[in-house]
């Protein structure tokens with residue numbers, strides 16, 4: 001286990017991601033997204049990302065840059081509605097690590113993704129689903 005290296009890799013991946021939004025993706029990003037799609041299997045019973053239709057959870061179409069708790073017709077917890085969050089890379093990474101602690105009282109029944117690399121992967125997948133920046 002080499003913590004310094006692991007951290008560096010994570011930072012490199014995060015940096016790559018912030019550049020990747022909507023622009024042509026490098027090979028490495030394509031791999032990351034493919035792995036992220038697998039991680040997203042854990043989310044998809046509750047969250048659609050291709051269709052503006054909510055299931056157990058609100059749909060995640062356009063989630064990057066979207067304010068928390070705004071999907072019409074979805075019954076959010078007060079905690080989520082009043083969180084004041086606008087979802088960006090950092091907020092999503094933090095929420096997915098420990099959903100219950102990050103927004104106490106929110107009603108997403110999901111223990112979180114313990115491994116940072118899973119969070120980076122799923123974020124890459126989510127970002128790959130966002131419409132290209134104008």
Ligand code: HEC
Pocket residue numbers: 039040042043044045046047056057058063067068069070071075076077078079080081087092096105106107108109110113122
């Ligand atoms: C068992 C169902 C379930 C699973 C699995 C689940 N979620 Fe959720 N999620 C919810 C619910 C319900 C909410 C709304 C929480 C609230 O209102 O307090 C939510 C909220 C969210 C939000 C905030 C949405 C908004 O409109 O503000 C994001 C982002 C999110 N989830 C991402 C994920 C990701 C990514 C995964 C997989 C790693 C995941 N969730 C797994 C049920 C789930």
